[in-house]
Amino acid sequence: MVNGYRPQTLDEALEIRANTGAIPLAGGTDLMVRHKNIPGALPKFEEPVVFISHLEEIRGVKAEDGIVKIGAATTLAELENDEKIPAVLREAISNMAARNVRHIATIGGNVCNASPAGDTLVPLYALDAGVKLASTNGVRTLPVQDFITGPGQTALAPDEILTEIVIPTRSFTKEYYRKVGTRKAMALSRVSFAALADVNGGLIEDIRFAFGAVAPTVVRSREIEKQFISRTVDEIKGDAPQWAQKFAPLLKPIDDQRASAQYRRKVAINLAVYFIEEIL
Amino acid sequence: MTIEFTLNGEKVAYEGSPLRRLIDVLREDFGLIGVKEGCGEGECGACSVLIDGKNVPSCILPVGAVAGREIYTIEGLRDTEQFNILMDCFAEAGAVQCGFCTPGMIIASVALLKHNPKPSEEEIRHWLAGNLCRCSGMNMIVEAVKLASERGIQW
Ligand SMILES: Cc1cc2nc3c(=O)[nH]c(=O)nc-3n(C[C@H](O)[C@H](O)[C@H](O)COP(=O)(O)OP(=O)(O)OC[C@H]3O[C@@H](n4cnc5c(N)ncnc54)[C@H](O)[C@@H]3O)c2cc1C
Ligand code: FES
Ligand code: FES
Numbered sequence: 001m002v003n004g005y006r007p008q009t010l011d012e013a014l015e016i017r018a019n020t021g022a023i024p025l026a027g028g029t030d031l032m033v034r035h036k037n038i039p040g041a042l043p044k045f046e047e048p049v050v051f052i053s054h055l056e057e058i059r060g061v062k063a064e065d066g067i068v069k070i071g072a073a074t075t076l077a078e079l080e081n082d083e084k085i086p087a088v089l090r091e092a093i094s095n096m097a098a099r100n101v102r103h104i105a106t107i108g109g110n111v112c113n114a115s116p117a118g119d120t121l122v123p124l125y126a127l128d129a130g131v132k133l134a135s136t137n138g139v140r141t142l143p144v145q146d147f148i149t150g151p152g153q154t155a156l157a158p159d160e161i162l163t164e165i166v167i168p169t170r171s172f173t174k175e176y177y178r179k180v181g182t183r184k185a186m187a188l189s190r191v192s193f194a195a196l197a198d199v200n201g202g203l204i205e206d207i208r209f210a211f212g213a214v215a216p217t218v219v220r221s222r223e224i225e226k227q228f229i230s231r232t233v234d235e236i237k238g239d240a241p242q243w244a245q246k247f248a249p250l251l252k253p254i255d256d257q258r259a260s261a262q263y264r265r266k267v268a269i270n271l272a273v274y275f276i277e278e279i280l
Numbered sequence: 281m282t283i284e285f286t287l288n289g290e291k292v293a294y295e296g297s298p299l300r301r302l303i304d305v306l307r308e309d310f311g312l313i314g315v316k317e318g319c320g321e322g323e324c325g326a327c328s329v330l331i332d333g334k335n336v337p338s339c340i341l342p343v344g345a346v347a348g349r350e351i352y353t354i355e356g357l358r359d360t361e362q363f364n365i366l367m368d369c370f371a372e373a374g375a376v377q378c379g380f381c382t383p384g385m386i387i388a389s390v391a392l393l394k395h396n397p398k399p400s401e402e403e404i405r406h407w408l409a410g411n412l413c414r415c416s417g418m419n420m421i422v423e424a425v426k427l428a429s430e431r432g433i434q435w
Contacts, residue, residue, distance in 0.1 A: 002299070004344050025344075025345070029340055032342065033321050039303075039320060043342070051298065054345070054348070098409040099406060099407050100328060100337055100411070101337065103334040104336050104345075
């Protein structure tokens with residue numbers, strides 16, 4: 001029988017992780033489904049498990065020094081009602097699963113799961129979020145796009161725990177989030193999209209586009225975004241489809257049963273066109 | 281591992297693997313069979329329990345995660361006045377047919393009405409979105425919750 005550990009502190013959790021290679025279990029909403037067994041039987045875990053959802057050090061939200069710091073074990077339900085959380089992220093969260101699952105599922109679990117359809121990742125990419133990783137040897141911080149290395153894959157070392165998600169506090173004049181899926185509550189997103197912009201006197205000063213579930217990882221391109229900067233909103237709106245199409249070569253959906261690749265690509269571009277024409 | 285928590289108002293201690301699903305511990309060890317298993321994957325809400333007042337699917341929660349927390353199942357609510365009001369409203373609205381989803385629906389309704397005693401219809405649908413009913417269609421259930429709210433149910 002595999003072991004489960006319930007440490008009292010983060011330090012203790014990191015020791016356990018370093019010494020046993022136990023996998024962190026936060027809300028368990030991904031892990032328990034992945035290791036499902038027949039009813040009544042123990043879930044099929046092959047490695048030991050370390051419970052982390054109760055650790056106060058990695059729970060809660062703080063806004064300080066121009067940064068919003070989100071404890072990795074904070075639940076999605078706690079975040080969706082917290083004014084300190086940027087609106088695009090809250091919007092994405094309130095469209096994830098249903099409220100009952102959000103009462104236990106954590107943001108750290110969604111990030112570490114690294115699903116191409118993981119719904120917090122799209123706004124986190126757009127917001128230039130970073131992740132703080134701790135081990136018994138110390139702490140390091142990575143930009144979220146460097147942390148996610150592939151579908152279901154991250155740069156998390158076997159002795160590390162994600163402790164915090166950090167987001168620079170910054171307000172945008174335009175914010176948009178949309179998820180196009182089948183059934184609102186449950187379907188993992190087919191296509192999701194977040195866009196942020198800062199427009200001043202009709203001039204675009206900052207703009208970010210992030211696309212989810214249209215490639216092995218979230219798509220964001222600073223190079224394409226740069227081409228929008230210092231142009232007028234009118235110029236971009238005048239040729240919205242052309243501008244949105246610039247992202248098309250980056251959209252390489254995995255064709256699965258949820259929606260065909262072609263459909264996903266089309267929806268993604270349409271969402272970008274909509275953002276440019278109606279929101280920007 | 282020993283895991284202590286409060287169950288339907290009483291302190292209890294569980295001894296065993298912390299990886300067992302909460303639903304199995306509640307049904308098998310504590311005989312609380314009002315907790316139903318539908319999908320076993322967090323999609324249907326039949327297995328809902330209240331943890332610190334919030335509705336949670338117990339089929340995807342390992343018992344090790346609930347140490348020190350306060351759990352209520354439908355059995356623990358049965359003798360309360362609020363439960364009786366809610367059940368009357370469910371009956372009047374025609375929201376109970378085969379009854380399989382009912383304990384989970386009641387748990388979700390209690391969590392919602394604790395959070396907001398006067399929810400909008402949209403909020404009711406939002407909170408019950410994780411509970412599926414194969415028989416009655418959601419409209420009657422939404423009506424039942426509205427009715428309970430109108431009758432001034434309070435926790
Ligand atoms: C019915 C249902 C509907 C869902 N709908 C959606 C949806 O719409 N959108 C969506 O994106 N997801 C959805 N999910 C998936 C899941 O709920 C989310 O990904 C959730 O945020 C995972 O968090 P968790 O705490 O439950 O993760 P867990 O299952 O505890 O962990 C997930 C993974 O992350 C690792 N991990 C967790 N925390 C840490 C940490 N702090 N440090 C290092 N590693 C860690 C675990 O080891 C594991 O590999 C759904 C799940 C269910 C059951
Ligand atoms: S049995 Fe738990 S949600 Fe369906
Ligand atoms: S009454 Fe039968 S499933 Fe809801």
